[in-house]
Amino acid sequence: MPSAVVFAYHSVGVRSIKTLLARGIDIKLVISHEDSATETIWFESVAALCEERGIPRITPENPNTPDVIEQIAAIDPDFIFSFYYRNMLSNEVLALAKRGAYNLHGSLLPKYRGRVPVNWAVLHGEAETGATLHEMTVKPDAGAIIGQTAVPILPDDTAFEVFGKLTVAAEQTLWKVLPALIAGNAPHLPNDLSKGSYFGGRKPEDGRIDWSQSAQQVYNLHRAVAPPYPGAFTDIKGKRFVIEKARLINHSATKVPANLPQGLSVVDNVVFGVCGDGNAIEILALQHEGKTLDSAALSRLLT
Incomplete structure (x- = not known):
């Protein structure tokens, strides 16, 4: 059974962890965030899921410290996955995954790399967006594309409604590509950054x-x-x-x-x-x- 360390938060994190478990991935550790008192918590809880499933969970402010790296290295995971985790991971962390580190991003890469891609896509009047599983590199959302699932943005959809669609799209993308990823023959498609743009966070x-x-x-x-x-x-x-x-x-x-x-x-x-x-x-x-x-x-x- 392949092992994984998972960085996860939000509803995408919850659904993706459930998908990994359903596909036979042994999740040894989840690294997440504490909920912020200043944020409206309208999404599912990774903390509650880990408690329910008995999965160890830690919430370091910085995931790239020697203590965290040592803890991941001791696990020696086959995979590292990131699902709506908000911090960047260092090369030292990514290199700990024997069979690769992968992130789920809420856009059809290479479009809308960076922060809050759903909100930016709606703001710009896009007619569709989607979820992309890609290889992780130190440069954000720049690694090879493993799989994508598109969803429509209807003319009156709010970002909240689109996010609900993307949560399902993320689950579908992961479900479809995991067998090939586990078998070692998943496609690695070019992620041509010249055809997309990077967007920062919104205040x-x-x-x-x-x-x-x-x-x-x-x-x-x-x-x-x-x-x-x-x-x-x-x-x-x-x-x-x-x-x-x-x-x-x-x-x-x-x-x-x-x-x-x-x-x-x-x-x-x-x-x-x-x-x-x-x-x-x-x-x-x-x-x-x-x-x-x-x-x-x-x-x-x-x-």
Whole structure:
């Protein structure tokens, strides 16, 4: 039975660990993160799974220290896997896997290398994304591609909804390639970095709405950061408003009143977000100080 050390967090980590176990991988150690008190925890727990299955788990702040390296070296694993683990692994760690180190990334590499690829793909209006299992190198998301599974991004999908699809795609990708990986004959396809780009992490401040952008761009921003992510927001008269739910207006069905200024307006109990191209989004739910407002409450706050 091939052995593995697994770096894992989040729902992708949970489903991928379950897939390894189902395919007969002996997981000797899981290295994970402690949940942050400042983060909304809406995903499955790797800690709970390890406790349930009796798998040893550690949560070092830095996985590349001599103590961690010594612990992995003592295990002498066949494989190292990384599933939604947030820290980079050093060459010294990666070299400890006798049969290779592999990472599951939430995009169709080489597109959207780097951080939060789902959010970036939605923000840029992509029609599809996917999950990619690839060889790990010190350079992020740059190793040979072992397998991929694509999923659609529908026009109204939020990043949260796409992430749910990717969790399944990650499981499917791993399930399909593991027999060949274990047998030693898995494909190693080129990962041409010239055909993709690297993206960094996003901060809550990146959700600030620029109403001079087109309605499609503003709507994509909302979709990319909609709850449980921090949300797209606008500040008016010192008050912060976060979009909870919205839709891009179909002008054949909803007429936007003429001469509304850019930004938020309430007309006949409908909340509009008017954008730089003259089009608008209809805001179906808006939050202020953590509470969802109705149109009447919003009107009072705006006046």
